[in-house]
Each structure stands twice: as structure tokens, then as C-alpha cells.
Amino acid sequence: MGSKHSSARAQLVYPGYAMGWYDMFSGFYDRSLEPLYREQRGLAANALALAPGHTVLDLPCGTGQSFDEIAPRITNTGTLIGVDFSAGMLAQASKRAGLRGWDHVHLLEHDVRTLDPSALATAVSAPNQAPPRIDRLHVFLGLTAFPDWEQAFERLWGLLAPGGRCVVVDVYADKPDFQGRMVNLVARADIRRRTWTPLERLATNYARDPLPSTKQHGGQLYLARGDKPESPDPQLAANSSS
Structure with a gap:
């Protein structure tokens, strides 16, 4: 027993070369780069303030590097939905969840720009039922790489339940040096983006630390967190569902 993997490819796609690179990269990512982020993943899980029974949306989940921190904290009474647009990354994530016997981990292959409640319902094998309530949103090293990243974040924010918490972890460099440019090249990213700004604008109890x-990160890693107001902005909700 292990994770469930659904595929929901959308018409809007990332450039083929980028997804092909991530598929290839998935085979050696954990060995080559993951030790650089292990401590930060634990800090992100702490900031999420997880509890048994929570439903967590982890996007992009990659090879499931954050599952070890998230899945045990929500226990098997919770649900962890890992979304990525790389089939190779999801294959590794599925292996990870299967080895640990985490039946409460569900995986979905989907473009963040078209992710919606019905796709999440499909991910948890409930296509004809109400979509899951997302209590926590975890975006780790995603916004620097997403196409149309600001709109993508607003779509994710629209999926988060009122009162839920979002944690964003990413890297920033105003003027990337050689290592920063290498990070951009390897990750197909742009670390000059001020990726915390949408959360800062939308959230209550916002903080960024x-x-x-290290130099290998290419810039300064940061953690931004904030809670979704109990009464969300109706205009934003309309934009997120359109």
C-alpha cells in the first residue's frame, strides 16, 4: 500500500524542455541537492503548525522531499496532496510514500495554473464528492520556477480554506552572482522574483524570516507565512475560480 497517483494534464503546459529536464533531474535530485534543504524543510513544517487530521496541499512536491516532515504530523487521519507537473518527480514521490506505507498521501500530475477543486477531488479519489478542504498550503521552491507565478499563487490561495495557513520557502537574490545564475539554470528559475509579495498582500498574521x-543556494533562503482571512476577498475568489 502507498500513495495514489492521478494524472490530469491540462492544455496549458510548461515548456517541454523544462518538464523533460525535471523528469531527468528527478533521478539524482535527492542525492545531489536535497541535503542542502533538509533543515529548511523541517522549519517549514514547524511554521505550518500541523495537527492530526489536517489536509495539506504540497506544491510542487517534487520527489516528496517534504513528506517526511509533513505526513507523520498529520497522521493517517489527515491527507497530504502532493502536486507536480513532472511525471519523473512524482514517480520518485510515489516510491517514497510507498516505502513508508503512507496511504494518506495522494499524488497528482497537474499544471499549477489550472489546478482547481475538481482536480483535488480527483486526486483523493472522490471525483463525485465535495473537494477536500485545504487546511495548509506548502509552496517550497516553486514560485521562482512557476510560469505566471503571481497568478499561480493567487489560484493556490483560492484553494486554501478560510482560516488556513500558507508557508512559502524560496530563494532570493536581487543581483544573482555566478552561483545564483547556475541555480537559475539548473532549476529553470528566476531567483530575482520577490515571491513573498503576494502572500504579504493577502494574508493576516504575515511574517517573513x-x-x-549557504553560497550553494545562490541567494538568501527565506520563509514567509500567513493565514487566510476567515472572510476572503470576493474578487480574488472570483479570479481564482475563473
């Missing part, structure tokens, strides 16, 4: 960083 620096995380332990």
Missing part, C-alpha cells in the same frame, strides 16, 4: 543559507 531568513533561513540558514
